[in-house]
Amino acid sequence: MRPIQWSDNSLYLLDQTLLPHSETMIQLKTWPETVDAIKDMRVRGAPALGVTAGYAMALAAMELNQCKEGFQQFISKLTEISAKIHAARPTAVNIRWAITRQLQVANKCKDELEASNELLKEAQKMEREDVEINRCIGEHGRNLISYGNILTHCNTGALATAGYGTALGVVRASWENGNKIHVFHTETRPFLQGARLTAWELARLGIPSTMIVDGAAGLFMNEKTIQHVIVGADRIAANGDTANKIGTYSLAVLANENSIPFYVAAPISTIDLTIATGGGIPIEERPADEVTHLGEIRTAAPDTKVRNPSFDITPARYITAFITENGVIRQPFETTIPATI
Template sequence: MAFRAIEWLDDSDTLQLIDQKVLPQQVRYLELNTTAEIARAIHDMTVRGAPAIGVAAAFGILQAARSFADAPAEEMQSALQQADAVLRASRPTAVNLFWALDRMKAVWADATDPANLPAALHREALAIEEDDIAVNRAISAEALKILPQKVTFFHHCNTGSLATVDLGTALGIIRSAHEAGHEVFAYLDETRPRLQGAKLSSFELLEFGVPHAIVVDGASAHIMRTQDVDIAVVGCDRVAANGDVANKIGTYNLALAAADNDVPFYVAAPMSTIDFATPDGDAIEIEERDSAEVTEINGHAIAPPDAPAFNPAFDVTPNRLIAGIITEYGIARPPFTDSLAAMRTAQQNALKEDV
């Protein structure tokens, strides 16, 4: 891989991130030295993508622990509680953020020996990172089982190496199909308002030599009707227990276009993204972001001065529009309440075997 979106530099207690706000014009790396810096990077989308956000947050907790390595146990616990709260507040919709922080909290919450805690948190953060790599590869392996030799994809937002530690989820499937010898072509919608499809997904597919074309968001229905699209595949930030999916704004529109044109619509979702505590999509909090993201592009105004704008960052795609949810334990299909529960059982059994 020619770039690495997120990497822990252990010698300096530093999290190195590729600054996704300046891609593709610049490939610039930032070194973050505090939990507060990591939280800001998550909030302003220097680092983005649900899996990458979770990994970044885990290392943010590690940084806090190492900063207070010589402090009394009570002081370290207070510092970790504060770091946990700051990171949880950085973005509300991506469940991987809370999943990773919960894993780290399970290590630190009841610890009484501050001397050993940084090492234990280091092991857990690295495990979260390694799990992401393995899970992404397993998701691609499951997807390859259902793809034809010649396959045209439609993809939304960015779900590749920039959104994860290594391969990616939905974009990882496209890349894996290409590398496995499939005749691949991908349509990438630009993904307004932040243009992750045009800026980031195209950047990745160019790096890996995958044939593709950027299209405007409003072209999806026309392209599906006229260009023989075989499959639409997207990532997600949260899956409810009933299979409703929260993902980047515009996903719902794409799913409707796919349904009207008989294009199967799939979601790539690590089990860590499935929130069994959330019954359906109506219970998912939808982040609203600064209206300037809509009225400006790269700091240049495209709307009249003081024009009002509404900027929900995510939408919820109802489960009735989804053909399958591709996880590392197989492909869940309708009815999702049953199939996702079966995936959770498979995961729990696998974890028991590993113990």
């Protein structure tokens, strides 16, 4: 599965808001269209957002190359556009990582034409690298979840990356290694990434699975139904505090209470050493109608006040280990994380 594709000077994305009912690739010809797709969660998942941001920068460079205003003005405007791309989903550090990488490439070029060509090459390189990185994560983690029932949250498979998966990639690698496992996945309210996307991916892969409502996770952990918990990450602070889909913190606390290992699978690019602790990670707030409505149907009482944070912070003390392309990182994270990067 390739949810992100480049063809004919356009970016094509598998529209994840339409899954599982329709597998539709949308064509994006400009960077503003790409920013809107990020905001609207037509593409989501930290690694996928990073790759998409890389392509957004390439589209911006192609547009600016047509202006012929000089290279300094080109770099200035590209920098301004990069800030708008970053603002689309501020919690996901992979967006910042991608645009920073692209600006570094641009600044090494001699003119606009070279820069627009090189930024496209770099975006395509990011896409290829992401698939390989995710396969490495799977290899490093597959033996950590080699038996029993595995609980996961949100969607961390091929749809959340350039084509393989982080946490769900580890599950996939374990399954492909012949391990007898069963996946329990949450619905992941309010956007239902688990119900719509993870269930769809697991069915395509032939991995046995059971969906549960978010609030049932504690019951199944307490009953000893779950042997492992594995999730992805949108940003990891230097001390190991981790931002991920809202509800992850609750799962980590419940796993700790029930003596169940809690793993976070993510690429090294998700680690942000510029932030000391989770307190410095910005938390995106999503529109209220994602909570008050189911599609076009309002389910909440009129005038209901809503808070809809998209992420929460899991303190490092609840995390058993990080699974990265460079290997498994265990406590004490203050020293092991910098040593692994």
